[in-house]
Amino acid sequence: MTGPSRLVAGIVAVVLLGGAAIAFAIVWRPAIAAIEPPGPQAFDAALVKRGRDLAAIGNCNNCHTVRGGKNFAGGLPVPTPFGTIFSSNITPDAETGIGRWSEEAFRRAMRSGFNREGQHLYPTFPYDHFTNVSDEDDRALYAFLMTRQPVRAAARENQLSFPFNQRFAIAGWKLLFLRHDTYQPDNQQSAEWNRGAYLVEGLAHCGACHTPRNALGAERASAQFAGGDVDNWHAYALNDQSRAAVPWDADALFAYLRDGFHPDHGTARGPMAEVVGNLSSVPSSDVRAIAVYMAGVSRTPTPDRKRQGEAALEQARSSSGPASQANAAGASIYATACASCHESGRPLPFGGVNLARSTAIASPDPRNLANIVLSGVQAVEGERSPIMPGFANSMTDAQVSALLSYLRARFSNQPPWSSVEKTVQDARRAQTAFLVKSPAPHGAPADPQQREKP
Structure with a gap:
């Protein structure tokens, strides 16, 4: 082997050994000694x-x-x-x-x-x-x-295919x-805002549900809080892409996170109800801090966005705008099964939310509304909370689809949804699995100690 060849071979060997060492350092960690349970x-x-x-x-x-x-x-x-x-x-x-x-x-x-x-x-x-x-x-x-x-509960075997197993x-x-130390306090913001940022970006891990993911299952950093999917529910966009009929502010977010309900936005359901069930037991100052930070994420509404929100509120006050005549089946189902609560004007828990303000109806995805119609809203023991029967056993997929399309046309100014019936079919299939794996109604914490008020 000539001198230059030996040099090249040596460089290659060093690179390979270095790469192997780096790969080993990334893949391997030593065990940490076991202790006696304290x-x-x-x-x-x-x-x-x-x-x-x-x-x-x-x-x-x-x-x-x-x-x-x-x-x-x-x-x-x-x-x-x-x-x-x-x-x-x-x-x-x-x-x-x-x-x-x-x-x-x-x-x-x-x-x-x-x-x-x-x-x-x-x-x-x-x-x-x-x-x-x-x-x-x-x-x-x-x-x-x-x-x-x-x-004593041994771990269940994960069901993953190669190479993910x-x-x-x-x-x-x-x-x-994986990035370390990504959260840094912002000295230009208040202590409350920074506390909220620390919780949202850290332990509360809100982006895990409310941020879309890439092909490898990681959050897309360029689309933080732009909406995601979890358990056959759509986690709404929390940034300036939010489709809520009325723009969120810190007060509305605080009420929603604390109580699971706000008249301008609706009721927490699915995985979000679980989150609310837990937040109901923590210091209100932390919930307020999360709301203040997230209100900053959603940003101050543009003049057009404010006008849309005001129009939605006006539509709600004038009881819901013009009825759609193009969907007679949906209109009939609404009049029979929904209007008596949602147009009664009665307070909670006997009156329904004003649907012109519903984020589920304004959303670009009908899944959440389908889930709500099928499974309803269960009462929370000891609280004056919304309640609604589920219609999974009394409506066919076609009827639920007609109702959803009618609600979209009547109570929002958004374009019609596509593939509504398939969405309803998927929601019905997922409903049983969701009920089996979910905790108590409205996300009540499984540990009674977490329900204690501080």
Whole structure:
């Protein structure tokens, strides 16, 4: 081998060895030593209470509790384009949960997406947001989870095809999309705005549902809060692309997030109802901070947008505008099944929302409205909340489709939806699966301790 050839070969060898070392460093993490499960008395009560509030903001119980199962014991199926992933047991059970995890191991899972043994965690656990959670808040969350009731519940086998069933492949995903320390306080904004930004971009992980994803399942950074899909529901756009009939502001967002209802926007349903159920138990200052930050994300409405909102309110006041004559079947169903509540003018819970203000009807996607018509709105015990019967058993797909098309034409100024009947069929098929996997009505937290007001 000539001198130049040896030099080239040496360079290639160095590059290959360096690449292998980098790949190994990305793919592999050492196991963190197991500990003896600490007893509940090992944690300060105030720290546990703070962790309870943070767990509610993070919606931890709804992802880690299957309907009818034990609190935080995992097993919830999470459908993805690549197959189904089951949530893990995060109770302090020593064998099947996180009882032998140290705080260091817990923090590594939150920040980098590795379990105690050093295996990659699938990003359905949104550590791409949890990288923004502070050490102090991780400590409080750890204290809360380690003082829950231990539950022996082995992890269910994920249903993923090759190569997605190989955890080392997640290393490539992390290399492309996982960023650390992305949240930075903005000194030009108020303390309340910054608190909201910290929660939304971190533990609350709002973008995980409300941001569209790319072909590899990562959030599209260029379309943050432009709307996404979860559990056969459409998570509405929260930025300036929102199609809400009336523009959101901080007060409306606060009321909606706290109570699950606002007369200008409608009722929280599906996965969003679960979020609201948890936020009802946390300090109102945190909910207000989230609302203030998100109002900034949606931006000040343009003059045209304000006029559209005012027109929607005027239409609502004048009771709903002209009826559509092109859809006699839908009009008849509306008059028989809907008008007596939605045009009664009665207060909650006996009167329906004014449909001219409904975000579901103004949305570019009819899925949410289809879900609401099929499953209804269940009452929340002890609260003066909206209530509506479901019509899955009393209406055919064709009737529901006719009703949805009529509502769109009569109560919005948006173009007609396409493929409405297919949407209704898909919603009906998904309804049973959703009811099986979802927690209690209106998203009531599975852990009764999370329902306690601070």
